[in-house]
Amino acid sequence: ELGGQWMDTQSLVGRKGVFGAGSKIGKGGVQGGWWNDHKVPFQHSIRIEVAAIAITPRSPGMPGMQKGCIRGGSAVVRGHETNRSLVLSNGEPIPFSARLQVQKLQGRLYKPAELVELATLPAGQQGLLYFLTLALETSPPWTTCMSSDCRSHLTTNNYVEGCWHLLRDTREREAFLSGSMAGIIAGTGLEDGLDSSFGFSIISTDPAEPTGLNRMCNANFSICPLQGVPFQTAKSGMLSFMSDYTQSPAVERLSVYRFFDHEVFGFRDGGSFSWRNGAVAAGSERSGEFYGGKCGATGKTFQTGSTNVSSYAWIYTWPSFAEGTEDVIL
Secondary structure (H helix, E strand, O other): OOOOOOOOHHHHOOEOOEEEEOOOEEEOOOOOOEEEOOOOOOOOOOOOOOOOOOOOOOEOOEOOOOOOOOOOOOOOOOOOOOOOOEEOOOOOEEOOOOEEEEEEEEEEEEOOOOEEEEEEEOOOEEEEEEEEEEEEEEEOOOEEEOOOOOOOEEEOOOHHHOOEEEEOEHHHHHHHHOOOOOOEEEEOOOOHHHOOOOOOOOOOOOOOOOOOOOEEOOOOOOEEOEEOOOEEOOOEEEEEEEEEOOOOOOEEEEEEEEEOOOOOOEEOEOEEEEEEOOOEEOOOOOOHHHHHHOEOOOOEEOOOOEEEEEEEEEEEEEEOOOOOOOOOOO
């Protein structure tokens, strides 16, 4: 689910759809060729299912998913037995009782400034966040042309300003929801939490573009199939960022991923990991107070549109205080 339900990863990621995210996930062929290398612990048995999705372009300038056909396919599964506990890239061991759990959001619509809880654990569970994919569809797009040549444009949707919050247990989550704490802020904007900057570089000045924005559009700026600077690394990536003004209302789509096993994003007794659709603050959006304190739980909403969210969050989970886990989460 790197691209949600609408993205043609085949043509958008890398050269002819071939890319690599370090040693954990990639695509080594123009047709198919997906591979994954994840540590999936199990004890007695495991069932692995593979979903095949046929993708055809939605329109010449705006890739998307429509009905298609699958001629056939194959999958290879590899694994091994061990009597040792797994150790993640950050050096943290996980107990034998751990399971790799996936939590999904499928096309859920979030209002401006609404909290998007991407991963949530109940009391009595510990865990380590492993991997997140996030596909967003929002309206209106981040920026709207104010002149025919788009040299004059206006920011109309600041969904990227939303902060990331790690709440390590149920007490922190309850305190956050009541407005008394912000938790651990893992990013003061959508792109910050994914190791990028300035709207995934869309607002980084590009002298080669007549609008000054870093994006590729058609002649009348009605479709922009490439915005910002896509990147894929072993830790995070932005696979697709596009806008389409031919639809009514106009929409913008974004697809990103991030691995967390290089760090410790842990839950000690329940908790959650969240991103907010836009930002809130007690002060005006034009004041320094806004940009310095926009990660609060309540306050004034920065100009933001509603956002459709699809996400997969993978978490290693196990019972709190299980034997051998007392020092796993500090």
